[in-house]
Amino acid sequence: MAVVGAGSIGAAWIVVFASAGRHVRVYESNPSTRDATRATVHGKLVELKTAGLLDDEPEAVLARVLVCETLAEALHDVVYVQESVIEDLEVKVALFREMDRLTEPHAVLASSTSTIVASAFAADLPGRARCLVVHPGNPPYFLRVAEIVPADFTSAEAIAVAHDLLAEVDIAPIVLDHEVEGFVFNRLQGALLREAYCLVRDGVISVADLDVLVRDGLGRRWSVIGPFTTSELNTRGGLRRHGEVIGPVYARLGLERGQENPWTAETIERVATEVQAQLPHPDWEENVRERDRAMTNLAVLLKSFENPLVRRREPAHPRASVVDKP
Ligand SMILES: NC(=O)c1ccc[n+]([C@@H]2O[C@H](COP(=O)([O-])OP(=O)(O)OC[C@H]3O[C@@H](n4cnc5c(N)ncnc54)[C@H](O)[C@@H]3O)[C@@H](O)[C@H]2O)c1
Structure with a gap:
């Protein structure tokens, strides 16, 4: 399988898929982000391992991640692609055209998009029947649900592949009946x-x-x-x-x-x-x-949970507070 785009969501998907034993090929267009991808993923894996949330050793999981220099190399022989690039319709339209051209016809092409329906970025593609949205919660290694949003041209087989893959990597697959803006x-x-x-x-x-x-x-x-x-x-x-x-x-x-x-x-x-x-x-x-x-x-x-984001509150009106008298 492949992940395209290794920003916040792409890197998190790599963690989810590789932790569940999948071999993941990655393409990221920004060279500095691409070079940092393995370190970013490794850092997250170490955190999860330290917290007792990862079965394998981080190095063993990372060994399943291959960061590629080109999109073609990342898409070579994969059966599922999780596109996770910036939320920009033109970028997604151009990328899906390329992914449709570069992958085997049976490969499923899923977008992590939060707001763009598949009929907006895949309607004109010869392989549109294998295109759909798989929208994760952020980050997917903690919010273990994702919405599968098919267009009216998405095949039942593509929905089934996405559904079964998510279930196998312990993400609850929530299949929507049809496209709706904002999803659910x-x-x-x-x-x-x-x-x-x-x-x-x-x-x-x-x-x-x-x-x-x-x-x-x-x-x-x-x-x-x-x-x-x-x-x-x-x-x-x-x-x-x-x-x-x-x-x-x-x-x-x-x-x-x-x-x-x-x-x-x-x-x-x-x-x-x-x-x-x-x-x-x-x-x-x-x-x-x-x-x-x-x-x-x-x-x-x-x-025993100390939330690092919560500051202890001081009483708003200390002098007015009720004090028990003996
Ligand atoms: N951040 C969230 O809360 C959240 C939640 C669910 C879904 N999403 C969706 O996930 C997608 C990614 O969001 P993000 O928050 O990770 O964004 P991000 O900006 O952190 O990462 C996007 C990455 O895509 C790369 N990129 C851009 N064009 C590319 C291309 N043509 N090929 C390869 N890589 C390319 C960028 O260099 C960047 O590293 C968006 O569609 C977003 O709507 C985001």
Whole structure:
């Protein structure tokens, strides 16, 4: 397999693929970045090894990485390419034309792009059926999910190859049904950020407090269950009751922001049915206990975790603080 572009995302993909035992050929157009690629990857592998997150020795993993001087050399005889160059439509169009010309016809050509759909950079290629987006979280060795976004011309075989490769390297493959701008990761992130900017603009909350609220509140829970399962387990009566009680409130909040997308009864029913089918127990109380066990396990892990990005907060009003009197 090959990785083209060895910046932040390309180097991280090299770490993921080579750590999982894959031989990776690499092409990077900037000579100084190209020369530094092996050292960059080695540094990350050492960090992961030190943290106990890498099975093999870093040198053994690095031995599976071949940095090439030309694109043609990197693409020689590969069955899968993970393009990870800068987010520029013209650059991707030109590169996919070259990759389509230089690879065997059965090779799958995947782009890491965050925002550009495959139909924008591959529609005119003879080999367009093997082109698609495989959008990672950043960095993929920690956020172990990637969105597979096919164009309407992408073949089922290409989707299956990408899916199976990701599963084999321990990245959860999330296959979208069709192209949508922003894919799903960034549409969800965008929905949260849109509201966050409005709340800060309107003076409702400070910038620092908003980050804390998401990091230690929503984010803490989302690290063990997703938002649908959260709603199922937060409300007695589950998602159907949640939809009845909270649905109209969220619909009003949407209208306040100029969005008219109320949750339909049909969608709530579908979500409730599918979430319940995924949960381990038929009984709601028992699932809530499992959630609490998961949160307890997480709290234990985090007890000894010192986040280097978080400064200890001083009390805002020390003199006004309540002091117990004997
Ligand atoms: N950074 C993120 O959070 C993130 C997350 C997911 C996906 N992505 C996507 O991954 C891709 C890469 O992003 P990044 O953050 O790693 O950017 P980056 O700027 O760190 O790296 C891009 C690399 O591509 C190289 N390059 C440019 N043109 C090239 C060419 N024709 N051939 C070979 N190499 C070339 C550059 O020299 C650079 O080293 C983008 O499409 C981006 O949208 C980024």
